[in-house]
Amino acid sequence: xxxxxxxxxxxxxxxxxxxxxxxxxxxxxxxxxxxxxxxxxxxxxxxxxxxxxxxxxxxxxxxxxxxxxxxxxxxxxxxxxxxxxxxxxxxxxxxxxxxxxxxxxxxxxxxxxxxxxxxxxxxxxxxxxxxxxxxxxxxxxxxxxxxxxxxxxxxxxxxxxxxxxxxxxxxxxxxxxxxxxxxxxxxxxxxxxxxxxxxxxxxxxxxxxxxxxxxxxxxxxxxxxxxxxxxxxxxxxxxxxxxxxxxxxxxxxxxxxxxxxxxxxxxxxxxxxxxxxxxxxxxxxxxxxxxxxxxxxxxxxxxxxxxxxxxxxxxxxxxxxxxxxxxxxxxxxxxxxxxxxxxxxxxxxxxxxxxxxxxxxxxxxxxxxxxxxxxxxxxxxxxxxxxxxxxxxxxxxxxxxxxxxxxxxxxxxxxxxxxxxxxxxxxxxxxxxxxxxxxxxxxxxxxxxxxxxxxxxxxxxxxxxxxxxxxxxxxxxxxxxxxxxxxxxxxxxxx
Ligand code: ADP
Numbered sequence: 001x002x003x004x005x006x007x008x009x010x011x012x013x014x015x016x017x018x019x020x021x022x023x024x025x026x027x028x029x030x031x032x033x034x035x036x037x038x039x040x041x042x043x044x045x046x047x048x049x050x051x052x053x054x055x056x057x058x059x060x061x062x063x064x065x066x067x068x069x070x071x072x073x074x075x076x077x078x079x080x081x082x083x084x085x086x087x088x089x090x091x092x093x094x095x096x097x098x099x100x101x102x103x104x105x106x107x108x109x110x111x112x113x114x115x116x117x118x119x120x121x122x123x124x125x126x127x128x129x130x131x132x133x134x135x136x137x138x139x140x141x142x143x144x145x146x147x148x149x150x151x152x153x154x155x156x157x158x159x160x161x162x163x164x165x166x167x168x169x170x171x172x173x174x175x176x177x178x179x180x181x182x183x184x185x186x187x188x189x190x191x192x193x194x195x196x197x198x199x200x201x202x203x204x205x206x207x208x209x210x211x212x213x214x215x216x217x218x219x220x221x222x223x224x225x226x227x228x229x230x231x232x233x234x235x236x237x238x239x240x241x242x243x244x245x246x247x248x249x250x251x252x253x254x255x256x257x258x259x260x261x262x263x264x265x266x267x268x269x270x271x272x273x274x275x276x277x278x279x280x281x282x283x284x285x286x287x288x289x290x291x292x293x294x295x296x297x298x299x300x301x302x303x304x305x306x307x308x309x310x311x312x313x314x315x316x317x318x319x320x321x322x323x324x325x326x327x328x329x330x331x332x333x334x335x336x337x338x339x340x341x342x343x344x345x346x347x348x349x350x351x352x353x354x355x356x357x358x359x360x361x362x363x364x365x366x367x368x369x370x371x372x373x374x375x376x377x378x379x380x381x382x383x384x385x386x387x388x389x390x391x392x393x394x395x396x397x398x399x400x401x402x403x404x405x406x407x408x409x410x411x412x413x414x415x416x417x418x419x420x421x422x423x424x425x426x427x428x429x430x431x432x433x434x435x436x437x438x439x440x441x442x443x444x445x446x447x448x449x450x451x452x453x454x455x456x457x458x459x460x461x462x463x464x465x466x467x468x469x470x471x472x473x474x475x476x477x478x479x480x481x482x483x484x485x486x487x488x489x490x491x492x493x494x495x
Pocket of ligand 1: 149150151152153176177178179207208209210212213214217228229230231232233234236237
């Protein structure tokens, strides 16, 4: 069967990989459905893309920021028009259900309009000089060519979180989308081109991490790297970037806890638990993967959660009524399977799920049953390591203080949630949970684009997307203008 063939975007031209190599992008719900062939790029393609971005930077940096922002406004409007088309393409490409891929495109729309406002808000700071007749101010400057490396679970939203602030700040970009989801980045790029983005300002190099991602990280003309993905690869990217003192923003894993206290609205907490644990088939860095239950409600909550998890409809995310789509590829299924075995060997109790679905309508896809483990103790690997699949662990506790301690006892620190009606406990949790994001009476997923997004500990290296993305994609310049007509020496002549 014939399928479309996609190319890299370099300097405004769609071109195949220099090597001519391609790879196939398959529908995870049906491996017979080929989305298309994409270039399998290597260092040569990265070199060409970076050269194009470097050339485009000469003029892009001089376009006034409010004008750059107008392109984002047009892109946002185009995304509104194409939302359904792009959402369907995304579900076909990576599996999550249509309601969620519509949300993914919506996030790119929100980001476009939010960041467009930054075009008139790239504020610097003016401050009095310590010397007479001297003016002092600071300005935000673009970095130059920036490299963006993105994952497959939010294939349009995450590229937009990186591209839009980078662009409004005056940088030019080379993006290396995840090998499982290049099409959604292409669709975003089509939108930017239609919105009037000049050639070379964004370049796409598709392909595999070690061949197309690593050369981007190492390229001497790339001034910063923004990466979202696994902690394992993030560590590698961070180390390679550090060798050339390149600023690098790393957004990585999570093992996110939802705490349910005895006084919580249980039905609300159940809705949150199901959405947090099994939305996006558990493949979110913010997914609820530990549910901490206070002893008074643990039995009732567990019973109800298991009953509802069993009823979730698993299938092709394009079909009406489906609640849980496939996992993105075979490797993710194997990881889920591996962690089921680890949990069983550790003594956790499998309450429902635990198997890949392979029969009938599931025969050609990567489907896994929504899985719940009970009797999990905080020390078990299933309670500490990221699965990135539809697998959730239930941990019981006695006191609120214990819950906070368990929630904080892991290496990650991305998202947390507390269900309670007690306002004192809610504020204590907001203060004490070690995480970049805390929700009260809402699940661990649901970030909005204009707040800071990111985490502490092994989740990230201190940067945030959203609110402070502009900080990462700009550098400060301090400016002093002396209008005294004489040499004035700081720290000396004002004494
Ligand atoms: P995920 O598990 O979410 O796919 P990965 O960390 O494996 O996360 O991948 C995230 C992104 O990093 C992808 O675009 C992938 O191709 C890229 N990547 C993988 N390995 C490397 C590497 N060695 N150097 C740079 N990028 C890489």
